[in-house]
Amino acid sequence: MNVENTIEAVAAAAKPAKIADDKDMLRAARDLTKDISEAKPSVYWTDLLLSAGVGYAALAGAILAPGVPLAIALGLVAVLTLYRALLFNHELAHIHRNALPGFRLAWNALVGIPMLTPSFMYEGVHTLHHKRTQYGTIEDPEYLPLALMKPWSLPVFVLIALLAPPALVLRFGVLVPLGAIIPPVRNLLWQRASSLSINPDFRRRPPEGDMKPRVFWQELFGMLWAWVLIASVFVLGWKPILVALAVFSLVAVLNQLRTLVAHLWENDGEPMSVTAQYLDSVNVPPPGLMAEVWAPVGLRYHALHHLMPSIPYHSLPEAHRRLTRHLGSGSTIDGANHPGMWHLVGRIARSTMIMR
Structure with missing residues (x-):
């Protein structure tokens, strides 16, 4: 029986919330990564x-292309590269505000505002997903027990994302100015x-401290950009x-597909240990190359990220190598490793078909 089958067997026998912490893994994660934290x-900006x-450039080319094949x-x-650029919002939610001077402003100007997803939409929210006592509970904004839900919930979860761009234009272009004059x-x-x-x-709770002016300016520029688009x-x-909205x-x-396979979604709402949270999350380490396409900016090591949220994305591959080498094959660190997206989709889909 391989490691993955062993972990699945353990998960079937015990609720994720009952998994105790692996102290050796937690200690190694702390001690072996201090020099790469x-x-x-230069990596982030480049x-x-x-x-x-x-x-x-690719988006402009798709709009101006003379033929359909070239446009596609x-x-x-454009989809793959702008997707990668967009996912730096995940890094912004974790890095210290003084670590990369000007990076948050540049990201918002280049990506956040043009794609109508400014950084305030993730900052102050994503960190709740990493709170030990909130992960996988009703208070976690980024968790649904998808593996315990009905089979139809998975395609709905993914396809609803098609409506996100027009919904964001409506949010910033219509509801933000309307909300400025109607408090409810x-x-x-x-x-x-x-x-x-x-x-x-x-x-979401009202913004506090230095988040308040950031929200004001980001919403203002988001509103102006939505008006330009209209x-x-x-x-x-x-x-x-229409081409931009399609992209x-x-x-x-x-x-949304990446989100679907970022976790196993097997917790039923109870608080979990750090190790249980790690095993409910997903790593897709090399040698596969496709994970770097659909889970870029370090997100192919999502479980490892939950173990060490402050490690920058470019250090996660080395952190994974060090922990695997130190803890050995078959240890808990291997329990979150999975071969790829479609394997994970199949696993979650099969779980939704189990009668409960």
């Missing part, structure tokens, strides 16, 4: 600028539609915005 500005630059090819390049609209918008969360019961139809016609919709679906 700082973000490298990666972001190349991803955004290639993405927008360039559109796919503003309160509802903030509580229910200001975060990249998947838990329908999550209600007005562009009357100046440039429908094609540019951004595919980015949203790809991100």
Whole structure:
């Protein structure tokens, strides 16, 4: 029986919430990664600028392409590169605010505002997903027990993302200015539609401290950009915005697919140990190459990230190698390793078909 089958057998026999902490793994994660815990500005800036630059160039090419095949090819390049650029919002939610001067502002200007997903929609929300006592509970904004739900919930979960880009245009272009003059609209918008969360019961608390001015400026520029997009139809016609919405919709679906396989979603709402949270999360380590496409910016090591949330994305491969070498084959560190996206989709789908 291989390691993965062993872990599945253990999971079938005990609830995730009952898994005790592996103290050796937690100690190794702390001790073996101290020298690789700082973000490298050159890596972050180069990666972001190349991803955004290639993405927008490909998007412009898809809009201007004379033929459909070329437009589709360039559109796919735009999807993958802008998707990678967008996922730096995950890093922004974790890195210390003084670690990369100007990076948050640049990301919002290049990606967050143009794609109508400014950093406030993830900051202050994603960290709740990493709180030991909240992960996998009703208070976790980024957790649904998808593996314990009905089979139809999985395609609905993924395909609803197609509506995200037009919904964001509506949010920023219509509801933000409406909320400025009607407080109940503003309160509802903030509580229910200001975060990249998947838990329908999550209600966001009002912003505090230095988050308040950031929210104001990001929403203001998001509103102005949404108006530009709407007005562009009357100046440039429908094609540019329809192509852009198609690209951004595919980015949203790809991100939702990645979210679907970021965890096993097997917890029923009880608090979990750190090791249980690790085993309920997913690593897709090499040698496979495709994981770097659908889970870029370190997210192919999502379980490891839950073990060490402050480690920068470029250090996760080395951290995984060190822990695997130190703890040995067949240890708990291997329990979160999975071969790929479709294997994980199949596992979660099979779990939804079990009568409970």
